[in-house]
Amino acid sequence: MTSSNFAIGVDVGGSSIKCALIELGSGTFASERFSTPTPAHDSTDSLLAALARVVANIPGDHAIGVAFPTVIRNGTVRTAANLNKAWIGQPLAKLATERLHRPVIAINDADAAGVAELRYGSARGVAGTVLLLTLGTGIGSALFVDGRLVPNTEFGHLGVRGREAELRASGRVKVEQNLSWDAWAAELNLVLNEMHALLWPDLIVLCGGITEEPEKFMDKLHCEARLCIGALRSEAGIVGAALATSLVTLGA
DSSP states (O other): OOGGGEEEEEEEOSSEEEEEEEETTTTEESSOOEEEEOOTTSOHHHHHHHHHHHHTTSOSOOOEEEEESSOEETTEEOOOSSSOGGGTTOOHHHHHHHHHTSOEEEEEHHHHHHHHHHHHSTTTTOOSEEEEEEESSSEEEEEEETTEEETTOOGGGOEETTEEHHHHHOHHHHHHTTOOHHHHHHHHHHHHHHHHHHHOOSEEEEESGGGGOGGGTGGGOOOSSEEEEOTTGGGHHHHHHHHHTTOSSTTO
């Protein structure tokens, strides 16, 4: 296969930056996964340096997709809920292209997970409205209507009974508050049903590291929409970031 059949996916999370070479035809890993801690609240240059270190593990001139935990408009960072606020207004795609010496596409991290699940995973072939939620440091969201991405939704910041959704039911909240699975599922149910009342999705896909143990909570969730675990689990962001390099538009 030629280089164009492959791309590097980089998923910048709240605690770690993960990357791998992805075969775009199947969405499978063509290298091992590499990672480094995320200097989330350090300078923008520190994070770019960390990106360079982890990507250096994969030789070649492959295009790079970076899934970033912010709103991304035309390659530029527009929010920074869990990063240094200095990122706001920074042209991430341009800065990363200059630092990495390879073409870089930037995409919201939940949107990246969503396009991966839509192309290769649990949302493949699903008509109507699909909502994907990433349950990690915060709650990211990706919304699709008949296969088209509505980019940069931020439903993790939706108010649910006086508190932001991600302050109720993110993976981080479960750990930091030492919530039992029952208690965390009850909070997640509040979030799911509030989002359902607003969007009426046909399918809600749950992703993120916490979904590696679905047997501990899925039977405790109750929502009118069909619920499922993302097929790509915590790797969806890496795969979707790589896929973004080949899409004409992010709704493709």
